[in-house]
Every structure is written in structure tokens, then in C-alpha cells.
Amino acid sequence: MTPEQFLEIARVLPEPLLLVSSDGQLLATNQPVADMLGLRRQQLREKTLFEFVTESANDVVKYLQACSSSRAMVIGSLTLRKNDGQTLICRSQGAVIQPWSPESSALILLRLENRILASSNFVLLNEKIDELAKEVQRRKQAEEALWKANQELEIRVEQRTTVLQETLNELQLTQTQLIQAEKMSSLGQMVAGIAHEINNPVSFIHGNLHYAHKYTQDLIKLVQIYQHFFPNTPSEIQEYVEEIDLNFIIQDITKLFQSMKVGTERIQEVVQSLRNFSRLDEAELKQVNIHEGIDNTLMILEHRLQARHEYPEIKVIKKYSQLPNVTCYPGQLNQVFMNIIANAIDALEVSAVNGQWSKVNPQTNHNQTLTKNNPQIEIKTEVIDEKWITVSIVDNGLGINEQVHSKLFDPFFTTKPVGKGTGLGLSISYQIIAEKHNGQISCFSVPGKGAEFVIRIPVAHSDEI
Ligand SMILES: Nc1ncnc2c1ncn2[C@@H]1O[C@H](COP(=O)(O)OP(=O)(O)OP(=O)(O)O)[C@@H](O)[C@H]1O
Numbered sequence: 108m109t110p111e112q113f114l115e116i117a118r119v120l121p122e123p124l125l126l127v128s129s130d131g132q133l134l135a136t137n138q139p140v141a142d143m144l145g146l147r148r149q150q151l152r153e154k155t156l157f158e159f160v161t162e163s164a165n166d167v168v169k170y171l172q173a174c175s176s177s178r179a180m181v182i183g184s185l186t187l188r189k190n191d192g193q194t195l196i197c198r199s200q201g202a203v204i205q206p207w208s209p210e211s212s213a214l215i216l217l218r219l220e221n222r223i224l225a226s227s228n229f230v231l232l233n234e235k236i237d238e239l240a241k242e243v244q245r246r247k248q249a250e251e252a253l254w255k256a257n258q259e260l261e262i263r264v265e266q267r268t269t270v271l272q273e274t275l276n277e278l279q280l281t282q283t284q285l286i287q288a289e290k291m292s293s294l295g296q297m298v299a300g301i302a303h304e305i306n307n308p309v310s311f312i313h314g315n316l317h318y319a320h321k322y323t324q325d326l327i328k329l330v331q332i333y334q335h336f337f338p339n340t341p342s343e344i345q346e347y348v349e350e351i352d353l354n355f356i357i358q359d360i361t362k363l364f365q366s367m368k369v370g371t372e373r374i375q376e377v378v379q380s381l382r383n384f385s386r387l388d389e390a391e392l393k394q395v396n397i398h399e400g401i402d403n404t405l406m407i408l409e410h411r412l413q414a415r416h417e418y419p420e421i422k423v424i425k426k427y428s429q430l431p432n433v434t435c436y437p438g439q440l441n442q443v444f445m446n447i448i449a450n451a452i453d454a455l456e457v458s459a460v461n462g463q464w465s466k467v468n469p470q471t472n473h474n475q476t477l478t479k480n481n482p483q484i485e486i487k488t489e490v491i492d493e494k495w496i497t498v499s500i501v502d503n504g505l506g507i508n509e510q511v512h513s514k515l516f517d518p519f520f521t522t523k524p525v526g527k528g529t530g531l532g533l534s535i536s537y538q539i540i541a542e543k544h545n546g547q548i549s550c551f552s553v554p555g556k557g558a559e560f561v562i563r564i565p566v567a568h569s570d571e572i
Pocket residue numbers: 446450451454502504505506507511515520521522523527528529530531532533534557558
């Protein structure tokens with residue numbers, strides 16, 4: 108850039124600008140410089156910088172050299188001697204600019220700034236920064252307060268939601284218990300009613316069997332005495348004795364009474380089991396034989412275990428260990444066995460319909476011809492230690508997939524068609540085992556292969572100790 112080019116540009120700029128050589132020669136200045144010094148621009152022509160500043164020539168040259176050897180802008184201070192004799196302290200910013208030819212020496216562009224003005228600008232700027240900082244602070248505080256209030260609100264909403272959720276859960280649980288209790292109590296009442304109705308006639312059949320047997324024996328004896336004293340009976344009697352095969356009757360009648368006795372005893376056992384199952388009277392803790400509860404439950408479900416229509420027989424394999432009597436609510440525990448075994452039967456029935464067990468002869472529909480992978484339920488009891496026992500109920504039905512597994516114990520969760528399942532069986536079982544007996548109930552399953560439910564209960568009940 109030549110001094111003329113510089114002047115072209117500097118003329119329009121409002122700030123004081125000077126173009127000087129590194130030895131202090133004033134090459135060009137603009138009007139604001141002349142104004143600052145109180146001179147006309149012509150008076151600055153062919154002058155040196157030293158003539159207008161109070162600093163020593165040495166200091167000024169040092170500053171200019173610093174400017175010409177640096178690529179960055181160099182800040183300095185120059186005290187101008189004004190035409191009226193006053194001095195003016197200026198901040199100067201110096202930068203070397205490209206010489207117009209390689210031979211020419213470095214040119215330095217100086218920009219002056221009245222120190223007082225600059226510092227008052229600085230003060231103003233500081234004040235502004237202060238104000239801004241305060242404003243920022245205020246906004247930050249407001250934001251923080253807002254955030255806090257928001258947090259508190261969120262916590263309160265969360266607390267309220269938790270309380271509501273808990274209430275909802277409790278209500279659902281109560282509803283569950285009520286429905287299941289109602290279900291079980293009507294089943295219990297029906298079972299107890301049937302047991303009672305059967306019990307009376309069976310009792311007098313069983314009671315009279317003994318006399319019926321004795322009376323027939325007496326009558327047979329009487330016939331035999333007749334035969335002895337009157338061997339030559341009329342032909343009609345002879346024919347009739349042959350027709351009815353009297354000798355066979357005499358031999359068979361004792362067996363007949365014996366089997367009738369066994370039959371009525373069996374009915375009495377069944378009645379006793381039904382009564383035990385309903386255990387309507389036992390809302391209190393009792394020491395019971397767990398196996399009896401399981402057997403009674405199996406008996407109630409017996410009709411579902413036998414082969415029917417498209418369903419094959421379900422084999423029950425019992426692997427009972429020597430168990431101590433367990434203190435529990437027997438009616439409730441039976442309810443758990445009932446729910447789990449009924450679920451196993453449901454699963455096995457679905458598997459049977461789906462053809463999980465291939466038939467040996469696909470032409471026949473005989474359930475007996477199934478392969479050895481017959482539908483089965485295994486019930487195993489074990490003593491873990493002197494305090495705990497387990498009951499495990501395993502089926503080889505369709506099993507339980509991940510999705511179902513995670514909701515298994517949720518109230519009203521069911522995969523069964525409407526009208527078949529209420530989805531309460533396992534949730535109530537969980538409640539009975541976990542809450543009423545301080546035990547645990549868990550489920551393991553390999554989808555497609557079956558499911559296992561393990562109940563772990565303490566031998567002694569905490570309410571009893
Ligand atoms: N042994 C099992 N094999 C496969 N699925 C099972 C088994 N036991 C339970 N389930 C699944 O768990 C679901 C929930 O069982 P739960 O006993 O709680 O209800 P439900 O049997 O459907 O109805 P409810 O017992 O009230 O009649 C069942 O619908 C079924 O999908």
C-alpha cells in the first residue's frame with residue numbers, strides 16, 4: 108500500500124490513523140489526527156512522529172521496531188503534544204503493513220485512541236458487563252427456583268401416583284381375593300354338600316352289608332340243612348337248583364359281599380376326602396399331612412385325569428418323601444394345589460389337542476396307543492431342612508413362554524378363552540403362599556416341554572411360634 112492509497116482509505120474512517128516508517132517519518136495522516144493535535148493536515152506533512160509526542164525518540168523507535176517485527180498488533184502508549192501546549196495520552200495500536208515494493212522499508216499503521224475516552228468507554232463497558240452479569244445471575248436464580256419448584260412438583264406428583272397405584276393394587280388384590288374366595292367357597296360348599304348327601308345312604312348301605320351277609324349265610328346254611336335232611340327233592344326244586352347254579356351262588360356270594368364292602372369303604376374314603384378338601388370349618392392354623400391335601404385335590408380332579416373324548420389319560424406320578432406335618436391353613440393350601448394341578452391339566456389338554464403326543468397308530472384314536480411321552484403330572488415333595496419343605500408340580504404340557512412367564516402371577520392375567528379362565532388362580536396362590544404362609548412359589552418352564560411350579564413353605568407357621 109502506498110501512502111496515497113492509505114490516505115484514500117483513511118479519509119473516510121472516523122478514527123485517528125497514521126502511516127509511519129520504522130524510523131518515525133510521518134508518511135500520511137487523516138483528518139482525525141490533525142483534529143486531535145489542533146493542527147491542519149498540511150502542518151503534519153514531512154514531519155516526524157517525534158515532533159508531536161513527549162516520549163523520547165529512542166522509546167518511539169523501539170515501539171515502531173516492535174511493531175514492524177511483529178505479525179500481531181502491538182499495543183503501546185503515546186502522549187501527544189497538542190498545538191495549544193496541552194498533552195493528550197493516547198493508546199496506540201500499531202501493525203506492520205505490506206511495503207509497496209520489496210526494496211522499500213516497512214510501513215507501520217498506527218491507530219490512536221484517546222486514553223480518557225477509551226477508559227471512560229471501558230468504565231461504561233464494565234458497568235454494562237456488571238449489569239449483564241447481575242441480570243444473568245438473577246435469571247439463573249429464577250431458573251433455579253423454577254427448577255426446584257418443578258422438582259418438588261414432580262416429586263409430589265410421583266408420591267401421589269405411588270399412593271394411587273398402591274391403593275389400586277390393594278383394591279385389585281381385594282377384588283381378586285373376593286372373587287377367588289367366592290369361587291372356592293361355592294366349590295367348597297358344593298363339595299361339602301355332596302359329601303354329606305352321599306355319606307348318609309352310604310353309611311347305612313355299609314352298615315347293613317354286614318347283616319345282609321350274615322342273613323344270606325344263615326339262609327344258605329338253612330338250604331344246606333334242608334338238602335341234608337331231604338336229599339330226594341321234587342324234580343322242580345332239582346331243576347331250579349341247577350338253573351340258578353346254587354353251588355356257584357354259595358361260593359360267589361361271600362366274594363360279592365366282600366367286594367361290596369370294599370366298594371362302600373372306598374365311597375366312604377372319597378366322602379372323607381371331599382370333606383377334607385372343602386375344610387370349610389378350618390379357617391385356623393392346623394398341623395396337617397400335606398400329602399393328604401394333595402391326594403384329596405387329585406381326587407376332586409380325578410374325572411379330568413381320566414381319558415375322555417379327544418383327551419388321553421393323564422398319568423400322575425407321585426414322588427412323596429417322608430414329610431413332617433406342616434402347620435398351615437389347610438383349606439387355603441388345598442386351593443393352591445387345586446389351582447396349580449388344574450392349570451397343568453389345562454396345559455396338557457391343549458397339548459393333546461395340538462397333537463403334542465404322537466399316536467403310535469395314527470389311524471386309531473385309542474388313547475392307550477400313545478407313545479411313552481404320555482401326558483403326565485409329577486408331584487414331588489421334599490424336605491429341604493428341618494424348617495422348610497417343597498412341593499413341586501411338573502407337567503409335560505405346552506410350557507410357558509417368556510411373555511406369559513413375566514405376567515403369570517398378575518391378577519386377571521389369563522391366556523385362556525373367555526369363560527374358561529379368570530386369571531386368578533396363580534395370583535391368589537401366590538398370595539396364599541407368600542403372604543399367608545411366608546413361603547415362596549416359583550415357576551420354571553421350557554416352552555414346548557412343560558412347566559414346573561415349586562412351592563416352598565415353612566414347616567412351622569410364624570403365627571404359631
Ligand atoms: N402349567 C402351565 N402350563 C402352561 N401355562 C400355564 C400353566 N400354569 C399357568 N399357565 C399360564 O398362566 C396363566 C395364568 O394362570 P392362572 O391360574 O392365574 O389363571 P387361569 O388358569 O388362566 O384362570 P383361572 O385359574 O382363574 O381359572 C394361564 O392362563 C396360562 O397361560
